[in-house]
Amino acid sequence: MKIKFASIAIATLLLSACGGGGGSSSTPKQNINPPPVNNGPDAPVWTEGEFLGASGFKNYCEAPRSGNGFSDVDGTSMHEKMWIRSWSNETYLWYDEIADVDPTNYEVLAYFDTQKTTDTTSSGKPKDQFHFTYDTEEWEQLSQSGVVYGYGIEWAIISPTVPRKAVVVFTEPDTEARTKNITRGSELIEIDGIDFVNTNSQSDVNAINAALFPEELNQSHTFKFRAVDGEEFTVTMSSASIETSPVLTTKVIDTPTGNVGYMQFNSFIAPAEEQLYHSFGEFKQNNVTDLVLDLRYNSGGLLYMASQLGYMIAGDNTNGSLFYRFKFNDKINSEVIPYSTTTYGFADGFQAGLTLPTLNLNRVFILTTDSTCSASEAVMNGLLGSDVEVIQIGGTTCGKPYGFTGEDNCGTTYFTIQFSGDNAMGFGDYADGFSAINSSNPFADPNALVEGCEVSDDYSKPLGDVSERLLSTALSYRNNGSCPVQPVGAPANYQRATFSNQKMIKDNRISTLLRSNIIRGM
Structure with a gap:
């Protein structure tokens, strides 16, 4: 029996400068000037409306992995895209709503982004907000052991635009964040001397992203917070492998x-x-x-x-x-x-x-x-x-x-x-x-x-x-058996980001901490 996921809905926490934004369009777009792709002389050929079995393309890889446990063999990027196409046609819930576009001029992950419906719900949000990829090694590490890189802080974004506001939701046990008494509700003010709230410089934004979402161990950064009682404090932390505690x-x-x-x-x-x-x-x-x-x-x-x-x-x-x-x-x-x-x-x-x-x-x-x-x-x-x-x-x-x-x-x-x-x-x-x-x-x-x-x-x-x-x-x-007489605040109107692939996730330092908010510039 295959144990099924109802998805860990990988959500996003993204910083961008003025004029920028997060996430992909809900309408797939072909690259205007696509980079060269290795379709190769032995690559399969796309024919509109004709689908071969996905198993015939699986594990034919442009860059095969080596070592025990891998079934990869030499292939081309077109093999990988044709696998995506056939697998989507076989398993996607709304396969008849996928436009059968020619994969030739797409990169592999960009092509995957086309393999979904573009319909919307009654509220106007995309019908499919949950179409994504993960580096397999990173996914297995996260899903099986709950390990991510970071400091042990889970964030909430209260204001996604300048002036930004991010607060600590909770901290994980046995992490540097916990030992340094960073508590729930502490508001982020600065990172490495950069004004987190008001900066709109792209270089500042890039530096903040790199600090918030480290991709390597032992990266040291300094964070300035304002606690719930108004007191400001500064801590320096180094990135570590954080084993999350589900309960x-x-x-x-x-x-x-x-x-x-x-x-x-x-x-x-x-x-x-x-x-x-x-x-x-x-x-x-x-x-x-x-x-x-x-x-x-x-x-x-x-x-x-x-x-x-x-x-x-x-x-x-x-x-x-x-x-x-x-x-x-x-x-x-x-x-x-x-x-x-x-x-x-x-x-x-x-x-x-x-x-x-x-x-x-x-x-x-x-x-x-x-x-x-x-x-x-x-x-x-x-x-x-x-x-x-x-x-x-x-x-x-x-x-x-x-x-x-x-x-x-x-x-x-x-x-x-x-x-x-x-x-x-x-x-x-x-x-x-x-x-x-x-x-x-x-x-x-x-x-x-x-x-x-x-x-x-x-x-x-x-x-x-x-x-x-x-x-x-x-x-x-x-x-x-009753609610408070006066409404106790209005739930935050968070903005969810959509995204298409792991490359976009990596390029934009998107959090793997399962949050659903997006920070933008002006």
Whole structure:
């Protein structure tokens, strides 16, 4: 069985100077003056409307990898592009919406960007925002171990244009950022003496990008912050391999009406399975009667892990219903995911086949922002489809009812939307996200409104603090079943970047920390 991803929606944090911008156009464009490409005398020939099997082109590489475990053989860039074309035609959910353009004058990754729909949703955003590539070695490092280069800081972009504003969302344990007491809500002011807020010089922007998103180890940079209390401080940090902690915070909150579990869960990657297993075991031992699941920064990951999480929350209250029904294109047979009741052993060293602990809850409070995406939304939708009460506290989710299984070819892992999914009640159309029922979002889908309260993120308090806005609202709603009398802030109107390929990601120093904001110039 191939374990499917509901995508870690690789999102972007991009700096650009005046006149610049981030992301690719949603409409593919041919290069006006394309660089030379190695189509070669033995390269396959494109014929419009005729598709050979993708397997006939796979692993024929312009620059074959050598060593154990690789099946690469000598080929041309045209072999790689024809594989992309046939693979997209075979597996892309909307393959009949792809324009069959001649790949001859495209670079490989630029050609991949053409292999997607250009339609939009009812809100006007691209129907396909999740078409991207990753260097295979980097992807395996990130997805299997959660390792990225950096300082252990997760950022949020409050203002994407000059005057810019970026704040610390959280820091990872056992990192330099944590040891130097960089706390949530600290606002970035300067990097290496450069004015982060107001600079519009391209050279400054390039230097800031290089510091924020280091591509090598042991790069030293100096950061000036303003803390929540107004005090300014400066720290110097060196880039390191950061092993992210998917389950960052758990606690049991003692209330007069029973124990409430709180969990900040940031990513459905392989190491998370063991952390979830032990955390829910502790919740069960502490007789937790309600759960606040903080998914506000969780961009997704393994769908089968999402089914495990759903079971650990609801257990018997799922009533034997399915968790997720795949909807592929008409060339591929459908599949279903039941609620998983045992461990899969996703990460090396963690045993498969263990019975999962479950709280057997009939409701759950889920904290959200527009970075709540993919597998996180699948948890919400799956539980709603099993008639488990989901109470949403926070902003509208990102709107990704789609997924894919990454496919390596010639050292690049390609991600193209291959399926959507329905819950047990047959619902799965939430391309504009789930919204709390009191949402002010003008594009909120009436079918994707969820009980709960729309409130904005609160960077002034630590995550897990009972006075932090989202958690406080969840605890209040638990007691009285209503939202704050006055709306508690409006959710931030973040701008999502779209992008096409790994080259663009590398060239623009796009963050791999799964954020969804873009910094621009004027």
